Amino acid sequence: MATLFIADLHLDPGRPQISGLFERYLTGDEVRHADALYILGDLVEAWVGDDDDAELPARIAAATRAVRDAGVPVYFMVGNRDFLLGPAFAERAGLTLLDDGTVHDIQGHRTLLMHGDVLCTDDLAYQAVRRQVRTPEWQAQILAMPLQARRAFAAKAREDSKAHTGSTIESIMDVNTQAVAEAMRKARVTRLIHGHTHRPAVHDFRLDGAPAQRIVLGDWYEHGSVLRVDAAGVELRGLAVT
Numbered sequence: 431m432a433t434l435f436i437a438d439l440h441l442d443p444g445r446p447q448i449s450g451l452f453e454r455y456l457t458g459d460e461v462r463h464a465d466a467l468y469i470l471g472d473l474v475e476a477w478v479g480d481d482d483d484a485e486l487p488a489r490i491a492a493a494t495r496a497v498r499d500a501g502v503p504v505y506f507m508v509g510n511r512d513f514l515l516g517p518a519f520a521e522r523a524g525l526t527l528l529d530d531g532t533v534h535d536i537q538g539h540r541t542l543l544m545h546g547d548v549l550c551t552d553d554l555a556y557q558a559v560r561r562q563v564r565t566p567e568w569q570a571q572i573l574a575m576p577l578q579a580r581r582a583f584a585a586k587a588r589e590d591s592k593a594h595t596g597s598t599i600e601s602i603m604d605v606n607t608q609a610v611a612e613a614m615r616k617a618r619v620t621r622l623i624h625g626h627t628h629r630p631a632v633h634d635f636r637l638d639g640a641p642a643q644r645i646v647l648g649d650w651y652e653h654g655s656v657l658r659v660d661a662a663g664v665e666l667r668g669l670a671v672t
Contacts, residue, residue: 432660434461434534435468437545437625440511443486444531447671451654455669456493460658462500469494470625471509471523471545479573480518486539491523498524499581507532509545509626510560512568514620533617537659542617546626546646549605549613553598606630610644611637624648629657630666642644652660 441449446647461467463566506525515662520527531542547560562568572580583638604627614622620642630648634641645664648655654669 431463431465432658433468434467435470435623435645435647435659436650436655437470437509437647438467438628438655440472440473440475440649440651441486441490444652445651446656448650449486449489451669451671452650453489453493453571455654455656457498460656461497462502464502465505466505468505468528468623469505469541470507470543470623471488471530471547472511472625473506473509473515474512476588477512477514478577478580478584479514480516481577483577484558487519491519495522495524505534507543507545509535510547511562514573531613531617533619536621537661539621540619540661542619542622543615544613544622544624546605546624547610549624550627551606551609552602552604554596555594556603569595587671603627606621617659621645625649631665634667 434470439448439452441452443449443565457465474486486641496503504523504525505528506515506520508530512569517527519525528543530545530548534541534543547556551557573581575583605624608620614620614637620640624644625647627646628649628651629646631646633644633646637643638644645657646665647657648666648668654672656667656669657663658665
């Protein structure tokens with residue numbers, strides 16, 4: 431038995447091969463025999479509200495609910511692309527919502543789970559936007575807009591994000607090591623799993639003199655990425671698109 435983690439799929443109608451890979455992976459034996467599946471944010475390229483009547487949200491809901499109905503819990507934590515995903519869709523999709531910064535026992539190891547963007551404290555412009563869009567007032571204002579207007583707003587936000595990424599030094603957009611250490615100390619853990627940065631790796635280091643580990647999940651832009659945690663240890667691997 432294993433616990434599985436994925437993040438940063440950025441599912442989008444323009445990349446049907448990745449949506450297909452996601453659906454196929456969720457029907458496979460690894461997922462259906464897992465202890466649990468965790469999705470740590472950015473499941474989609476943009477989420478415009480739980481009332482979105484497009485095809486992709488319906489396909490996602492069908493895929494994740496089938497996993498839950500097979501007896502495997504599916505935990506979901508919002509990221510910076512799908513922070514408007516709420517309880518209505520979660521109920522439809524069979525998802526258990528998690529707060530960013532949740533601590534779970536994963537295969538006997540107390541583990542801090544995050545999307546990861548809040549750790550990128552050197553990117554001051556991004557953090558300012560994040561604080562604004564996570565307020566209930568801002569979100570209520572956006573969700574009160576007609577669906578088509580929200581889709582246009584999301585498209586503009588994606589373009590702005592690409593422009594910011596293209597004009598910002600890469601190191602600034604990575605996690606800050608001090609922010610990582612502070613988050614892990616506060617949670618009283620020696621293992622952290624997160625996504626967001628699209629830099630998959632297993633980082634072993636020392637935290638206050640003790641062995642510690644930070645695992646970064648890979649993105650799904652060109653192929654899939656999954657972290658498997660079981661009694662034997664951790665395995666971070668890619669999934670080929672077929």
